[in-house]
Amino acid sequence: MYLELHQLNKRFGEKEVVKDLSLELAQRDLLCILGASGCGKTTTLNLIGGFLAPDSGSILLDGQDVTALPPERRPVATVFQSYGLFPHMTVLQNVAYGLKFQGMDRAAARKKGLYYLELVGLADRAGSRIHALSGGQQQRVALARALAVEPKLCLLDEPFSNLDAALRTKMRHELKRFQEELGITMVFVTHDQEEALILADRIAVMEEGALAQLAPPEELYQNPASPSVARFLGVDELVWREDGTVLKIIKQ
Amino acid sequence: MSKAAGPDFPLRKRASHDALFPAVRQLADQLILLALLASICLFILYPMVCILWRSLQDGDGVSFAMYAHVWRKYRQSLYNSMLTATCTALLCTAFSVAAALLTATGKGWLRVLGMGLLLITMVSPPFVSSLAYIQLYGRRGWITYRVLGLSLDPYNCWGVILMQSLSFVPVNALFLMGMLTKMDQGSLLAARDLGARPKHILRDVVLPLIRPGILVCLLLSFVRSLADFGTPVIIGGRFSTIASDIYMQLMGFSDLEKASAMNMTLLLPSVAAFFLYRYLMVKTGSTSGERSQQRGLWLPLHRCGALGGILAGGGIFFFLVLVLQYICIFASGFIKRVKGVSVFTLDHLERLMRYNADTLVRSMVYALIVALAGTFFAMLFSYYVYRRKVRFGSFFDCLATLPYMLPGTCFGIGYILAFNHPPLKLTGTALIVIANMLFKQLPTTTKICTAALAQIPDAQEKAVRDLGGDKLTVIKDVILPGMRPAFLSCFAYNFSSSMTTSGAVLFLIDPGNQLAVFRLFDAVNKGEYSMAALIATFIILIVVVVEGLVYLLASRKEKAHVS
């Protein structure tokens, strides 16, 4: 498979945060890691991104073992929950920032940065300061910055949690569009069942550091592996698309 | 690679970027860390060990005999020191709160005036304030004798306490001002809304909210008072503290062993106070580092009952004394006596320019070097210790706070003892003076930088790594730009402290690298009060001008960034 996590373990002191986690993901798929806060999903993301080193286990990406690589050497890019934009740089400088490490010259980096800004609809704000942007716009800049380095894998850590409900729905659809158009493999962390069901090709439900179930949304919804997974999903009725993904959720 | 559907962007190599291999850059990162920690060991720990070692020398062996002797002979001075430090801490904090409240609640130009006065008087060259005190309040002082018709004896423990209290106020007051202006206006409004009258707001909201700041002022004043030798030496009369006794041992007896032992003894209460400070700071959380708003605090002090009246009165009294004192200093530099009458003169100025013009320039250059290098060092150090959480970080953090607790003379002697032999022969060079100032001021600059560091989101740092930058890139692209607000504070602190540092450099200055503050000390020693006052005036002028320029430059750049 394109992304393979094998038997990952991570503990902080006495606390086992990730327990024997193994999962696989095909290229161009979007995996949602879903779970209540404190279940180890962000830690898992940090392990994939290289910000934490696992105590044991390995991570394979596109056939390459990346377990020992530091973040800057991993072909992985992250959209952080708080975006992590650089306030002292312009929007374009932010988006083009990662390109200089790929050895791209300034003019080419600028051109590519603009291309991705256009993609997220912010080409006209290229020269703005980060603080001059709204929350949704900052979110898009963070996404453009991650996509611009053309990572093999894009990680998103609850990226929409700081947005209001309407904007969140809109951004979900845009993200899905980008992912499909650009054919990017993504891992998306969320505690929002609705978000996971709408976005994901596959969903990994985590409970107390361990994988509770890994399945496509439909299967997960119809055959929860355990009562606790079913309780966590807690939704009533779904409207399905033709391709088997979720179109709409109807809550109780 | 999952190729994007977008157009191709060719990988043209940039000429200069990342010519270094990742391994080399990794090594460089480790080397910077190593250099930082090694410098701390070399320039703080090692001199301290030298002092300790010297204090244990007993003619023909190692013993604690000197400590026993110090304890026997100087118990009275130790008691005096503790008494003075306690009283100074209380009085100084009271004045600080009063001055800060008066300034923060002042309207329009009053607030600007108060801020201006505090900023100027924060630059307080050593010794001259005490000289002004004698001129104003001595037995034949301007105020006490000529205006009030009193003939008081100012040479006692109360003179020392009053003088110390007044001269430590500006820094404390500015710190409290920062807290007051950042205070959540919502709670004040809520209190008003709920029917609280001004005096209740003051008592129930404002004072409790700045309580952590008040504690900090108490402890910092306590430590500063313990280490201050200039004030008791000049206006103590027969009254002596450990700090002034150390000065006597060094200047009169050149007894390094005894002076070292006394320094180490004095360290005990300082360290105790400092650990209390750290404990309280951890409990209340750091509050500095944010940019204060230029907003007034709504609280009419005159309607705050007795407490408000006392505070307003204390604040006004403080400002009055402060203004008189600085006028006295500024004027003294341009006055000489002819047949008992004071007349205006440029004689002192002419003499200063003839013999010491280069001294002033050198002081400024050294202070600039310390301000830049020291700020840079503090930024890196706080990043590695607080962000990267390197191993033994807290140990090094403790080491880095040590110089704050040491009397300056002790730190200076330690440097001579440590660096007088090859391969570490630094005595007689500019480096030893610069390093001494830098590391003496490191405790404060590190605190400022750490506070600023806390404002930089973790995600920015991760983003750099994620997009392909390494640890060095993080420092360059996130940490240093993110600490821009701290730069100004560190620079200002380093610069003014370097221009006015008194204790340490007294023993590190050599022919060829004289500094203005040493010339000031020498002038005080020779009784050339006018010259001392004139040098002090120049020091204040230089600091105000240089810091003003840096502030303007920084705020212009800031504006350019925002627009």
Place this chain on the structure above:
Amino acid sequence: MKMKKLASLALALALGVSLVACGGGNGAQSSVSSSGTGSQSGTGSQSGTGSQSQEPQEPAAPQLSGTMKVVATNETYVTLFDEFTADTGVKVELLSMSSGDVLSKLRAEGGTPSADLWFGGGIDAFMSAKADGLLEQVTFDAAADLADDFKDAEGYWYSKGLTIVGFLLNNTLMGELSLEAPATWDDLLDPSYKGEIIMSNPAISGTNYAVVNALLQTKEDGWSYFEALNENIAQYGRRGADPMTKVTADEFAIGITYLDGTIDALLDQYDVEIVYPSDGIPWIPDGVAVFKNAENVEAAKYFVEWLFSSDENLRLLAEIDQKTSVKIIKPNLEGIELGYDPAILMKEDLSLFGAQRAEILEKFEPLMGDKAVNE
């Protein structure tokens, strides 16, 4: 150039590789000074013949170079050292520093002094430094012209003059308090002066130490004198100039202070009066010495020879010092007349100054404490 050096220092510091860079810069200077060593002994003897003639002729300057670092009691000596630079090409860097500061620094430096020449200061500090082996022996032919009482027999230190001690009175205060001017040391014990006399702590002030030592030498029961005097003394200043400054500031009526041209000048500025005690004037030589192991020892040694071998140089010194006492040091000096009768000077055995210092000061210390606190 200087700025460039400083900038590079800053850089070195920031990079943490400063030690190497700095050591290199320093080495250059010391190697220069040692190159002068060879020629020095030869010129020393030559210069001896030169000084025999009455012409203020300086000894032929040996090959000296580099910089001579001087710690002096005053920066006004610059004009004297400018002459030295003109004659020898040795640049001089001068720093004004009190002798207590110099001695502490010297001890801390552990035999690696950062200055070459010590110019001025109470002789007790010089004696102490000699005892610690911190001074360099200097011998030259013209030293024979100097009075034996005022130089070290082995040539470790010389005197460039005497500092004498007397009283400075504040006439305004004396009038207000209706006090009679004291004329002798014994007069100071009059109870009417209680709280109006200020002297310096003898540990800090060489001149006030001279008062203590000289009176102990000459008086029958010296210690009871000081115990009685202590009753009248308001405070013991922690700086040598305290009595002068506090009397001129109308703080105290009587100060026990050094007397020289600068004190004479005060008569024009303030309503003050100088008293030369009629029962004897304590005095202390003003020292000159070369630091052992200094970087430019040769230049400093030659300076001592240069100064004392030439009447012209000594006259220049006397002019700067505003003291005529150099005539006592070198009786055959021409062009200077002593401003007072040498008979008024107290009889002092200088050798006791160094030997008794620790003991006397220790005995004196309890006297100076805060009476109110110690009770």
